[in-house]
Amino acid sequence: MTGYFEGKVAVVTGAASGIGLGLTEHLLTRGARAVYMGDVQAEGLARESERLNNEYSGRAFPVLTDVTKLDQVAELISAAKAFDGHLDFVFNNAGMGMTLPTEQITFDIWRFIIDLNVMGVVHGTYTAIPIMREQGFGHIVNAASMAGLVPIPYQAVYTASKAAVISMTESLQYELNVEGLQFSVFCPGNVRTPIFGDLTPPPDAISVDDAADYILDEVEKKSLIIAFPQTTRDAYALYRTDRQEFDRQVAKLGAERRENYRTKGTYF
Numbered sequence: 001m002t003g004y005f006e007g008k009v010a011v012v013t014g015a016a017s018g019i020g021l022g023l024t025e026h027l028l029t030r031g032a033r034a035v036y037m038g039d040v041q042a043e044g045l046a047r048e049s050e051r052l053n054n055e056y057s058g059r060a061f062p063v064l065t066d067v068t069k070l071d072q073v074a075e076l077i078s079a080a081k082a083f084d085g086h087l088d089f090v091f092n093n094a095g096m097g098m099t100l101p102t103e104q105i106t107f108d109i110w111r112f113i114i115d116l117n118v119m120g121v122v123h124g125t126y127t128a129i130p131i132m133r134e135q136g137f138g139h140i141v142n143a144a145s146m147a148g149l150v151p152i153p154y155q156a157v158y159t160a161s162k163a164a165v166i167s168m169t170e171s172l173q174y175e176l177n178v179e180g181l182q183f184s185v186f187c188p189g190n191v192r193t194p195i196f197g198d199l200t201p202p203p204d205a206i207s208v209d210d211a212a213d214y215i216l217d218e219v220e221k222k223s224l225i226i227a228f229p230q231t232t233r234d235a236y237a238l239y240r241t242d243r244q245e246f247d248r249q250v251a252k253l254g255a256e257r258r259e260n261y262r263t264k265g266t267y268f
């Protein structure tokens, strides 16, 4: 039986680092024929695509792309389609975290995060859908977060951006699945990537390899919401089934974060 990714052409944004790089590598391991890697980091993109091209028989094509620019995303996606005349997967993964006390979230930060985390995904989705509808197939996988499934104090801008991605992805699945298109959205808890900047990732963070493997397994199963690890699924279940207990736990988290900001200047 041919694997779901074998011989396929994929686009991954934010592919020079973290989960995007992990997805690119695991797609090649699972037999993808070409992966078009979009990222704004020229150096990381060149270095990682060269490494992957030396290690795997599939091809990694670096395309310098700013996902906040529709024309650049359209160029990335058309390059992938032109490779072999079909576009099988688009992973709209590029995004950035944001955890701050609300009084420090300026209007520019709101705009910046919405532009990147929401419009970056919109640009990939908006461009890929007409191509996939014409083909009658294609799978779009968007990056959200546990922070889009449940509310989290000190993350209002981030949760707003990720909740938008989740509901957009779900709506598109219910609208376009009848035409042969598939949509998935992945919602991780903490994954050890450079997203944490200068902070050491929290102790519960899982590896990029485990995250990429889990996401692709679930994409292959055509899961709509891909929530992981188990602690994320537990929090989401608690939010839906026992709101009183959820409120109690999140209020405790809010108090811990407030204290951490007061004493250490960071949230954990």
Ligand SMILES: NC(=O)c1ccc[n+]([C@@H]2O[C@H](COP(=O)([O-])OP(=O)(O)OC[C@H]3O[C@@H](n4cnc5c(N)ncnc54)[C@H](O)[C@@H]3O)[C@@H](O)[C@H]2O)c1
Residues within 6 Å of the ligand: 013, 014, 015, 016, 017, 018, 019, 020, 038, 039, 040, 041, 065, 066, 067, 068, 093, 094, 095, 096, 097, 116, 143, 144, 145, 146, 187, 188, 189, 190, 191, 192, 193, 194, 195
């Ligand atoms: N790491 C986690 O714990 C975690 C948890 C939940 C959700 N996520 C989500 O997963 C996705 C990937 O995060 P990560 O942890 O791998 O982060 P990362 O910082 O390691 O990688 C993000 C990549 O996106 C690229 N990027 C940033 N702005 C871009 C732009 N405008 N255009 C193109 N590329 C751009 C960066 O250069 C970087 O290579 C994000 O959407 C993030 O919100 C991550």
